[in-house]
Amino acid sequence: MKRQNKDGRPIHSDKIWKRMLWIGDNLEKIGYRESKNSPNLFYKQINDKEERGVIFADIRGTDIIPIWADASPITYHKDLSFKRYIKEVILLTRNKCFPRTTFYQDSEPDGWAFSIGIPEGYCKGCGKDIIHEVDWDILEDGIYNEKIKKIGIEWIVEVCFCQDCKMQENLVKTFIKEEN
Numbered sequence: 001m002k003r004q005n006k007d008g009r010p011i012h013s014d015k016i017w018k019r020m021l022w023i024g025d026n027l028e029k030i031g032y033r034e035s036k037n038s039p040n041l042f043y044k045q046i047n048d049k050e051e052r053g054v055i056f057a058d059i060r061g062t063d064i065i066p067i068w069a070d071a072s073p074i075t076y077h078k079d080l081s082f083k084r085y086i087k088e089v090i091l092l093t094r095n096k097c098f099p100r101t102t103f104y105q106d107s108e109p110d111g112w113a114f115s116i117g118i119p120e121g122y123c124k125g126c127g128k129d130i131i132h133e134v135d136w137d138i139l140e141d142g143i144y145n146e147k148i149k150k151i152g153i154e155w156i157v158e159v160c161f162c163q164d165c166k167m168q169e170n171l172v173k174t175f176i177k178e179e180n
């Protein structure tokens with residue numbers, strides 16, 4: 001890694017530099033490599049049965065937002081489905097790589113995943129690991145609908161709870177609706 005911002009400006013803060021090194025280390029532990037030509041840009045090739053593509057974790061900073069403003073890697077991908085990408089974002093989060101997502105230009109620094117409460121893919125009711133049972137298409141639809149209509153939280157229940165807790169959650173909702 002190189003102690004500089006993308007535009008060559010040096011990183012004066014030891015704290016920021018240490019955090020970058022630490023994140024770089026965490027990235028390498030889960031199969032990311034640093035680009036030879038672009039220091040501080042990490043990537044991982046995905047070669048699943050169904051999908052091939054690349055995920056990037058970019059800790060280079062930009063001209064406008066230097067890396068010392070936020071040392072968390074910006075993540076983006078090439079040729080992957082939303083579904084595959086979201087799994088990778090969860091993996092990155094679980095492994096302390098603090099990914100920032102870029103679905104929307106106006107998304108908050110920590111990304112939408114934090115705001116809807118599934119940063120690590122665990123059920124919000126009981127803590128069960130639900131990474132392999134969530135219907136990520138619903139999440140994708142939900143994000144876009146939410147963005148357009150600014151309503152609807154049902155889809156959040158769909159992606160944040162395991163089957164059992166979802167049932168509980170829906171029972172409670174029905175009850176409340178009937179009471180009113």
Ligand SMILES: [Zn+2]
Nearest residue numbers: 123126162165
């Ligand atoms: Zn649960």
